[in-house]
Amino acid sequence: MSWGLSFVIHLIAALVIGLAVPALSALVFPFAVRRLSGFMSDRLGPNRVGPAGFFQPIADFLKLLLKEDVAPLKADRRLFRLAPAIAFITPVLAVSVIPFSKGFTIANLNVGLVFIVAFSSFTVLGILLAGWASHNKYSLLGGLRSVAQMVSYEIPMILNIIIIAMLVGSLSLNDVVGAQGKIWFIAVQPLAFLVFIVAGMAELNRTPFDLPEAESELVAGYLTEYSGMRFGFFYGLVEWGNASIWALTGATLFLGGWRGPFAGNPGWLILKVLVLAFAVIWFFATFPRLQVDQLMNFAWKVLIPLSLVNLGVTGLLIILLPNSFLPPVAAFSWASVITIILLMGPVLRKALLRKRLKLNPGTELGTSQS
Amino acid sequence: MTPDFAQSYVYVVALAIVGVGFVFATLGISRLLQLRHPYAEKLSPYECGVEPLIGDSWSPFSVRYYIYALLFVIFDVEAVFVYPWALIFRSLGKTGFAEMMIFIAVLLFGLLYAWAKGALEWQ
Secondary structure, three states: OOHHHHHHHHHHHHHHHHHHHHHHHHHHHHHHHHHHHHHHOOOOOOOOOOHHHOOHHHHHHHHHHHOOOOOOOOOOHHHHHHHHHHHHHHHHHHHHHOOOEOOEOOOOOOOHHHHHHHHHHHHHHHHHHHHHHOOOHHHHHHHHHHHHHHHHHHHHHHHHHHHHHHHHOOOOHHHHHHOOOOOOHHHHOHHHHHHHHHHHHHHOOOOOOOHHHOHHHHOOHHHOOOOHHHHHHHHHHHHHHHHHHHHHHHHHHHOOOOOOOOOOOHHHHHHHHHHHHHHHHHHHHHOOOOOHHHHHHHHHHHHHHHHHHHHHHHHHHHHHOOOOOHHHHHHHHHHHHHHHHHHHHHHHHHHHHHHHHHHOOOOOOOOOOO | OOHHHHHHHHHHHHHHHHHHHHHHHHHHHHHHHOOOOOOOOOOOOOOOOOOOOOOOOOOOOOOOOHHHHHHHHHHHHHHHHHHHHHHHHHHHHHHHHHHHHHHHHHHHHHHHHHHHOOOOOOO
8 A cells, every 4th residue: 555545544544533532422421421420319311312312412412503602792702713612622632642552543642641731731721712702700700710720730630640651761652551561550650540530520620620610609610601512512522522531541541551351452441431431420420519729729738749749759769779660669659548548537527627616616526516 | 753753743733623623614514504593682691691780701800810820830830841851860860860859849849838828728
């Protein structure tokens, strides 16, 4: 086959995969959220359109396509229309560096990890534009809140990606998967995985960090003025596309990517992505929402120092034991995770008591009723 | 610079163009299919069904988040320095490691200073 022909075939495959990942996420995940959270809270969820409601996403898509998309008269209409397109760059482009199986990556970049982090900023930009351009108080406040949150949690995210890069010695995601032949990095760095999950929930504006969509405070945050297909892009393709990117990145960094028993193939990667996505939905059905101050404090006072310490200790162990650093790193990481879990209960209880005493100074310890 | 390397970036650029094009194409199709009945009330900003009362939303107001933005810039720039270091720190040995740890310690001290000064308190 000539070089030109194979290039064109590759290009078409790349475009199809790049668009299919966010599009499929937008079809599958909102439906899965509604059905699964319905199941978890003992409701039915959408079950009318097609067998067990399976055509509901298509019905929703058609409805959004046929709806009038209103742009407020006072809005900055050019930016208002541009915002979904800019936010959409993230899920489309970040797919291109994910290895789907051995030697099957759209763009095998040697800076894959930096690429994902860099292009994840486009969503932040799109949300900021959407919030600003809407010319609406809720949109502006919601947009700024989203951006502050995403920007704050981006740092622990980056630091934990760097920890993995240090373990591998490369920023290429193919090398990351290649280094996980014997053991997945979730077993080596459970602490980094934990921070990755928490920071990911905040980056994606998912529960318990879904403040930008706190409807009782901000209506729908930056989405308030969006309707029709523009809303569909933001809510479906961008948010759930990014959830897919997050799950793909997490599966590649910590769960061995496409590796699995029998032959490694994309099926394993998809299975791992679905497991992570299920975790997102499970959190959604389980956790209440945090307050803004708690949210920001948690990123800056807990996650960032924790990640920096983790980075330093991991680096130290790699430097001291260049040939056999995996067991000590794993020992440190597991020990810290277990310590954190054991300390969490007492620390939280103490903080809660202090808060109660502050609210009603007269009450004795242990007798306050809530 | 292998051809494969350049080719990878061709895919990336093509994906970016097609991605943005996809958004506008879909919105264009939606535009053709939808019924449009704009009127003044519909085009006014949404404020829970009442007319926008007080002030303009583009008026300047105090954003509590700007301190976080400043801190973010500092740590983001730090990350830019740490990425290349993380790739080659094994060959840099103990000296290179110690230097980066000093850099991170200075940043961490800065964070503690901001914390002590109350920059991370929400009012």
